[in-house]
Each structure stands twice: as structure tokens, then as C-alpha cells.
Amino acid sequence: MRVPINPAVPVLRAVTGPLAGTPDLVSLADPSEPLLWIRGDRGCVGIGEALRLTFTGPNRFAEAANTWRAIAKNAQIDDPVQMPGTGLVALGTFAFADHSEAESVLIVPRFLVAQHREAAWITEINEITNSTQAAEAASQEAPAIPTPKPQNPWHATTFEAATDTVNQYLEGVRKATETIDRGEAEKIVLARQITGTLADDADLRTPLKRLADRYLDCWTFAVDGLIGASPETLIRTTDGAVSARVLAGTRGRHPESDKRDAQARDELLTSAKEQHEHAFAVQSVVTALSPHVNELRTSEAPFPLQLPNVWHLATDLGATLKEQSSSLELVDAIHPSAAIAGTPTATAVAAINTLEPFDRGRYSGAVGWIDADGDGEWVIALRCAQVEKAEGGQRRIIASAGGGIVAGSDPEHELGETVSKFRPITEAFGA
Numbered sequence: 001m002r003v004p005i006n007p008a009v010p011v012l013r014a015v016t017g018p019l020a021g022t023p024d025l026v027s028l029a030d031p032s033e034p035l036l037w038i039r040g041d042r043g044c045v046g047i048g049e050a051l052r053l054t055f056t057g058p059n060r061f062a063e064a065a066n067t068w069r070a071i072a073k074n075a076q077i078d079d080p081v082q083m084p085g086t087g088l089v090a091l092g093t094f095a096f097a098d099h100s101e102a103e104s105v106l107i108v109p110r111f112l113v114a115q116h117r118e119a120a121w122i123t124e125i126n127e128i129t130n131s132t133q134a135a136e137a138a139s140q141e142a143p144a145i146p147t148p149k150p151q152n153p154w155h156a157t158t159f160e161a162a163t164d165t166v167n168q169y170l171e172g173v174r175k176a177t178e179t180i181d182r183g184e185a186e187k188i189v190l191a192r193q194i195t196g197t198l199a200d201d202a203d204l205r206t207p208l209k210r211l212a213d214r215y216l217d218c219w220t221f222a223v224d225g226l227i228g229a230s231p232e233t234l235i236r237t238t239d240g241a242v243s244a245r246v247l248a249g250t251r252g253r254h255p256e257s258d259k260r261d262a263q264a265r266d267e268l269l270t271s272a273k274e275q276h277e278h279a280f281a282v283q284s285v286v287t288a289l290s291p292h293v294n295e296l297r298t299s300e301a302p303f304p305l306q307l308p309n310v311w312h313l314a315t316d317l318g319a320t321l322k323e324q325s326s327s328l329e330l331v332d333a334i335h336p337s338a339a340i341a342g343t344p345t346a347t348a349v350a351a352i353n354t355l356e357p358f359d360r361g362r363y364s365g366a367v368g369w370i371d372a373d374g375d376g377e378w379v380i381a382l383r384c385a386q387v388e389k390a391e392g393g394q395r396r397i398i399a400s401a402g403g404g405i406v407a408g409s410d411p412e413h414e415l416g417e418t419v420s421k422f423r424p425i426t427e428a429f430g431a
């Protein structure tokens with residue numbers, strides 16, 4: 001048996017083995033507390049919890065990165081597969097704001113079922129508390145796949161936005177454009193919230209399945225009640241390779257007419273205002289990432305990313321890691337990017353604090369996973385909702401969506417854009 005390197009740090013033992021066939025990951029998730037990360041035929045589902053770490057405040061990313069590094073160093077990992085989602089993995093969600101009331105968490109599941117195309121694996125993770133357990137854990141066979149719980153019937157949720165919150169948002173956009181016109185900022189991203197209620201026994205695998213089936217170019221996630229499907233990759237690191245997808249600039253889709261839809265895409269591609277808004281977002285990621293990487297390259301010009309609800313201007317970034325930074329350390333360097341805060345960052349964050357009458361919680365923070373080598377995938381928590389316990393056997397759902405305000409932004413147009421951005425959530429939780 002190996003002696004723990006640092007007795008103050010929990011010792012986790014992770015054992016990975018192959019699975020026959022490819023399981024339906026969503027169906028394996030816990031119906032009321034799902035832990036899921038999925039895109040097409042890749043992803044993982046966590047079942048149960050081996051360890052939960054919580055963080056708050058301005059140093060939440062750095063503390064999480066350091067704690068995770070220590071846990072990974074102390075861990076006993078038996079992973080012959082070494083694929084994304086095997087071995088020791090934590091899924092996490094981090095608050096947007098430094099002084100948010102929302103907790104940021106890293107959750108290590110008891111079981112992690114991972115799929116990569118046609119192959120699947122299961123990892124069992126135990127916390128080892130004394131030498132006897134270590135010996136027992138070491139002798140365990142590869143775990144069997146847990147049985148999915150039966151599906152509960154789904155009761156549709158309708159979301160509401162109180163009139164005063166819509167008016168506050170419109171007023172916020174006006175004030176943000178005034179700030180920009182005075183030359184104090186170039187871009188400010190403002191958001192608004194809508195809320196709904198859900199029965200306590202609602203099976204959250206229903207909205208997750210809808211998101212995963214519909215938003216194939218997005219990462220569908222569920223971590224600690226934060227559920228959504230985000231198209232924006234904040235950072236992905238694999239064996240020294242780094243990639244990101246920056247989005248900013250949006251038009252609603254027009255499924256009723258191909259011609260109108262193509263027009264919306266072309267307007268987006270040729271609009272100086274949207275290109276300007278997009279450039280700020282790319283620049284913020286390039287600037288933040290540059291000290292940590294070599295050979296940083298971007299797609300030549302922004303391309304149109306087609307999602308079922310919107311068109312986005314998108315830029316893909318690639319690079320190689322310069323030093324041993326973990327994916328969470330890179331998240332710390334990039335967050336908050338101009339895609340969800342603005343330019344310059346400090347002025348935009350101050351404007352968000354003043355103009356948004358709510359705590360964003362985890363919306364527009366980071367959500368993703370990290371493995372024992374520090375590799376992982378983190379997206380910006382967009383197109384999402386936080387599900388939380390409420391009075392009277394119900395749960396409350398708070399969905400958030402926003403957009404970048406630049407010189408010339410029109411409040412009504414921005415409001416319409418948030419309606420399009422809410423669609424993944426309103427449709428997934430709807431009838």
C-alpha cells in the first residue's frame with residue numbers, strides 16, 4: 001500500500017475498467033441531482049458523491065486549482081484507459097462574480113461512467129480513510145454499471161419575467177449605452193432572469209435529454225443544480241494542447257423561412273457592430289491566454305455558428321501549453337472574458353454590479369470537469385438555469401440570459417436576443 005504524501009489531504013482511490021456496449025448516459029443520471037457532461041457520443045455521468053469541495057470569493061478558481069492539484073497528487077489511480085472522463089475526475093461549477101452568494105463546487109462522483117464514441121468505461125472512486133480500507137479498495141474488482149432509476153412523468157414548466165424586471169433590463173441597456181457613449185467602456189454584457197417552478201420529484205433527465213438531443217454542437221451539463229447546454233468553450237486542455245471557442249454577436253434563427261434565416265446569418269457576418277462586439281471577446285481571451293501558451297492561433301475570420309435557436313459569430317483558438325498550468329488555472333486567467341463581462345473588464349464588471357439587480361450566481365461563470373493531470377473542459381455557463389429547493393415541496397428554476405451592449409445597441413433588439421437565448425431552457429423545461 002502507498003503511504004499518503006500529505007495526510008491533511010483526502011486520499012482518493014479511483015479504479016477504471018471497461019464497459020460492454022455504450023450506455024445511455026442521461027438515463028444513468030440521478031433524476032433529482034444529475035451530474036452530467038455530454039456532447040453527442042462523448043461525455044460522462046457521475047453517480048453519487050465521493051467528495052465535494054466548495055469555494056467562494058475572488059480566489060475561488062485558484063483555491064480550487066491548488067486543492068485539486070494536492071488531491072490528485074495524493075490519489076491512488078488505477079486507470080489503464082487514460083481517456084477523457086476516466087481515472088480521477090471532478091465536475092465543477094463556478095460563480096461569475098467574486099462576491100457572489102453562490103458557492104463554487106468541485107464534485108468527485110462515487111461512480112463515473114464515461115463514453116468516447118463506441119467505447120465506454122466505469123470508474124469507482126472511494127475516499128480512503130485508513131489502511132484497512134486502502135487494502136480493501138485495492139483488492140476490489142472493476143465495478144458493475146449501476147441500474148438507471150425509472151423515469152418520472154414530466155410536468156411542463158412555464159417561465160415568467162415580472163414586467164418590472166423587463167423594464168429594469170431595458171433601462172440597464174440604455175444606461176450601459178450612455179456609459180459607452182461617454183467613453184467609459186466599449187462593451188458591457190447585461191443579463192436578465194426569468195423564473196419557473198418545478199415539482200420536487202420532477203425528473204431532471206427529461207430537460208437534459210432534450211438539450212443533449214437538440215443542441216449537438218453544445219456541451220449539455222448538470223452540476224449541482226446548474227443545468228444547460230452551452231456553445232462557448234472557455235478552455236479545453238489535453239496533453240499540452242489547448243483550445244477554446246469564443247462567441248459574441250448573435251441573430252435569432254428563422255426556421256419559418258430559409259431565405260429570412262440566411263439573411264439573418266449574412267446580417268450578422270457583415271454587421272460592423274457585431275464584428276466589433278466579437279473582436280472584444282476574442283481579444284480578451286487572446287490577452288489572458290498568451291502568457292500561458294505558445295503558438296496561439298485563431299481561425300482567420302469569425303465564422304457563423306448555427307445553433308437551433310441562434311446564429312453566433314464564432315472564433316476558434318488553438319495553442320500549446322507553455323508550462324504545467326491546469327485547465328482550472330487557465331479558467332482563472334481568462335474569466336471573466338469580454339463575452340460575458342465586457343471591455344475594459346473592471347469597468348464592465350462594475351457596471352454589471354450597478355445595472356443588474358440580481359446576483360448572477362453560476363450563470364456566466366465556468367462549468368466543466370478536470371482530471372488528475374489537470375486536463376479538462378470548461379465552458380461558459382450560458383443557456384442554463386439553476387434549479388434550487390423552494391418552499392412547499394417545489395423547486396425554483398432561475399434562468400439567465402444576456403448580451404453584449406456596444407455603441408449603437410438598441411434595448412428592444414437586445415431584449416429580443418435574450419428571448420432567443422432563453423429558448424434552449426424554456427423549451428427543455430416546457431411541454
Ligand SMILES: C=C(O[C@H]1C=CC=C(C(=O)O)[C@@H]1O)C(=O)O
Binds near residue numbers: 232247249312340383
Ligand atoms: C451572455 C450570453 O451570450 C454571450 C455569448 C455569445 C453571444 C453573446 C452576444 O451576442 O451578446 C454573448 O456575448 C448569454 O447567452 O447569456
